[in-house]
Amino acid sequence: MTLPAQKQKATDDLLGAYDAPTSASRWANEAREAALGRYQNMGAPTRRDEYWKYTNPAALTAGIATENPVAPTDVTAFDQVDSLKLVFVDGRFDVHRSDAIQGVQINQLADVLAADIHACKDLFGELEARGQKPVHRPLAALNTAMAKEGVVIHVKGQLDRPVEIQYLREDPTADILIHNVIKLDKDASLTLLESGAIGARFNIVSEIDVPDNASFHHIRLQGRETQRAGSNHIFARLGAESLFKSFTLAVNGTLTRNETIIELTGDNANAHVACAAAGDGDFHHDDTVFVTHDAVNCESRQVFKKVLRNGATSCFQGKILVKPDAQKTDGYQISQGLLLDDDSNFLAKPELEIYADDVACSHGSTCGGADETALFYLMSRGISRDQAQDMLVLAFLDEAIQEIADETLADAIRGQLQAWLR
């Protein structure tokens, strides 16, 4: 199969940006080769692809990452949280800055891929490959093929504290691939926190297996380093009675693509994905979500709220696919843009595709300016226009923050948002 010339060029350029990983164990080599094949067949994304209409991937596929100055490391809401810290610096795992591993099995990706046997070996590249149908995610396949760094987390029971991955930056040119694999055993639970500026450009893939009765909570901070350019893919597979909850707080960033691909494969599973984003100026934030219901009586919720001003753009592409046997599906999706001026854009593409007959699915998308009546009411009580607007913005975003289950973490996120908006 040949690709159109422009796509072929982007495919080759991007591949050329990364050194081939050294040979690992046989299974890992095979998984990487298969992924490389997938990438080369699909080709790098271009503006012409259906799911890249709203976002120009050029910066993500260029043969060399644009240099991007390193801002001082932000204080984050997670600093107050007692967590087990895993620290990457410029995309490389840093043992010395990371906490000692306790109560959970965590290995570096390279070590796992070099080993002949590992509990997570069936997952590497597997969930990513499953997530390539029906929509292509070529950046993720490239990541599986080329990433040398990442963590492999195997949770066998209840962890008493969250695991926090910090992606720190020092080098203004680092072009980063990180591939994480997270496996929970049945009944296990994990809260994963992610923060940091990551790199000049980044491509992170996380494959997450949440089997029967397991629960996974995820909170991600995408801070205000303005020139952030990168993509995230989360591929999650959910078993019966399991829970998956992912929340992202995003402030600024020239180009951020967050893809979340969830497959509900066991009955009564529950998946929530939420994002609160505030963009000012040169901001392009893309949330692309695909939830597949393939079991009975599952629930999924997508809550996306974006506040935009000074020409910021945000887009949301959210799909709920209900397979023929996924009866009693409860699917919900809301995406809302609050535009603080006429220069900003919110683009939404909600999609429902339903093949079962006994389901309740709803979706809604709205976009508008600040509520003038509410503004006047607040101002008539002595509150300035700016402060009144801030109150309405926080209230608007709070509907996404409320999706966080842990009240303490939700409050930390509220504090973080206020600090970032200040």
Add this chain to the structure above:
Amino acid sequence: MLKITNLHASLEEEDKQILKGVNLEVPTGKVHAIMGPNGSGKSTLSYILSGKDGYEVTDGSASLDGVDLLELEPEERAAEGLFLAFQYPVEIPGVGNMTFLRTALNSQRKARGEEELNAADFLKLVREKAKALKIDADMLKRPVNVGFSGGEKKRNEILQMAMLEPKMCILDETDSGLDVDAMKLVAEGVNALRSPDRAFLVITHYQRLLDHIKPDVVHIMADGKIIKSGGPELALQVEDEGYADLLEGAA
């Protein structure tokens, strides 16, 4: 205190004149009432005084203790001591009633160069005022006016007034939607605030409220103008006879 002279105003969007020369003066320490048929411009007057967008003042003036109101932003008017209890209080999802009250109070204090109230003192104050109006703790925690009944919204307006202690209080149909007991509560709340250095302008359709809040002067507004002013007996006349005779007399 409040002085309105020959105020003319029209809608910004369409060429429609609503206020056609309002003259009104409310001296400090007094309670004045405005009655008048639906659509005569009572709410519009209150909105223009408090600075709502969408209206254009084409002539005349309005001042509070000599300060030109029309030049100020709404929040500056509030800090000057103007307060409007809305005919239709606004619901604000996601903004807690407490946060709202505290932000409002401290914004005004700051604007006036006063010290901000700390959390403990604020809490004490709000509890005390809320209790008098039978507003329970749950209503204070909920988002501003969201899911409040009509009467609860009106009581919440009076709570804001009690907290902010404005010097010029405009009440736009605060009595509508109140049951008999709530009406008494609200009237008590208003009467508790009556003082020699505070004035009230009470817009209402019914004599009932004026039984509880005794006005010094009653004005009748029709078609964008004050057509008649008199003592409390004017309200009784409206109650008995309606507006027909008054309107004819003015024509």
